[in-house]
Amino acid sequence: MLKQIQQNYAKSESGIAAIEFAFVAPLLALIITAIVDVGLYVNARADMTSSIKSGVDYFMTGGQDTDAAISVINHAWTRRPEYSTIEAQRYCSCSGIVSACSNVCTDGSQPEAYKKIVVTAYYDGLLLEAKYQSDETIRIR
Numbered sequence: 398m399l400k401q402i403q404q405n406y407a408k409s410e411s412g413i414a415a416i417e418f419a420f421v422a423p424l425l426a427l428i429i430t431a432i433v434d435v436g437l438y439v440n441a442r443a444d445m446t447s448s449i450k451s452g453v454d455y456f457m458t459g460g461q462d463t464d465a466a467i468s469v470i471n472h473a474w475t476r477r478p479e480y481s482t483i484e485a486q487r488y489c490s491c492s493g494i495v496s497a498c499s500n501v502c503t504d505g506s507q508p509e510a511y512k513k514i515v516v517t518a519y520y521d522g523l524l525l526e527a528k529y530q531s532d533e534t535i536r537i538r
Contacts, residue, residue: 434522441476441520442529448474449516449533452485456512456535463487466514481518488513510538 451473452466460466463485470483488495490509491502502508515532 430523434524437522438520438525438527441478441518442531444474444476445481445516445518445529446531448477449514449531452483452514453533453535456537463512466512470514470516478518478520482516484513484515486513486515487511507538509536511536 448470452470455466455469460469466485467483470485471477474481474483487498488511489498490496490511491500491506492504496502496508498508498510500508511534513532513534515530517528517530520527520529
C-alpha cells in the first residue's frame with residue numbers, strides 16, 4: 398500500500414506549477430517595481446530639464462530679471478518635488494576669471510556677462526532615492 402501511494406505521488410505534477418510560481422512571483426514583482434521606479438525617475442528628470450529650458454528661453458528672448466526666470470521655471474516644472482531648489486544668477490568674466498560686472502577688464506574690454514540656472518531636486522521613489530542636479534549657462538554679452 399505504501400509503495401502504491403509513493404508511486405501515485407511520484408506521477409502527480411499538479412502542485413509543481415504552483416511551487417514554481419511561488420519562487421518566481423516575488424522576483425517578477427521586484428523587477429516590475431524596479432522598471433516602474435526607474436521610469437518615474439527618468440520622467441521626473443526630463444520634467445526638470447524641460448523646465449530649465451523654459452528659463453533659458455526667457456533669458457534668450459531678452460529677459461533680465463533672475464526672479465522672473467525662477468518664476469518661469471517654477472511654472473514650467475509640472476511635478477516639482479517638495480525638496481527642490483531653483484537658483485538663477487548673473488555673473489561676469491574677464492578672460493575666464495570671474496569679475497565684477499561694473500568693472501572694465503585689464504585689457505580695456507567689457508567683461509563677458511552670463512546667466513546661470515542651477516536646479517537641484519531629490520527623487521524618493523519606491524526603490525530608488527537620488528539627488529539630481531542640472532545647470533545651464535547662457536552668455537548674454
